[in-house]
Amino acid sequence: MKLIIENEWPENRNQTTQPRNDNICGHCGSMLQNGEKYCRCCGTRRGVGVYVPEPVDPWDIECIYAPPIKRTHKCTACAYQWDSFEMRNTNKYCPRCGASAETIYDDYRDRIRKFNNR
Secondary structure, three states, rough: OOOOOOOHHHOOOOOOOOOOOOEHHHHHHHHOOOOOOOOOOOOOOOOOOOOOOOOOOOOHHHOOOOOOOEEEEEEOOOOOOEEEEEOOOOEEEOOOOOOEEEEEEHHHHHHHHHHOOO
């Protein structure tokens, strides 16, 4: 344990300095995969900003129990396509160019359609 002397306190005690992690979006905190230049969720360029999570009340945590849903996404600008396997469709931006993306295949919708047509 280190004893902190009064004059060693930082100027602004309420502000914490977080080391930047280039595998986490500096705006929304989403995980970035190798080679992605932009966040899929918010479109922020890799390496911009430092994400500092807000305190969370443990009773506000949402827990979902189900297999991930496969979705295929396509960039509206560069036509890059990629797959995601998540419960929520959070892929709204292209990880290569940062432009908006559209979902061109959703396994969940396909399962519902098959179920309703049986």
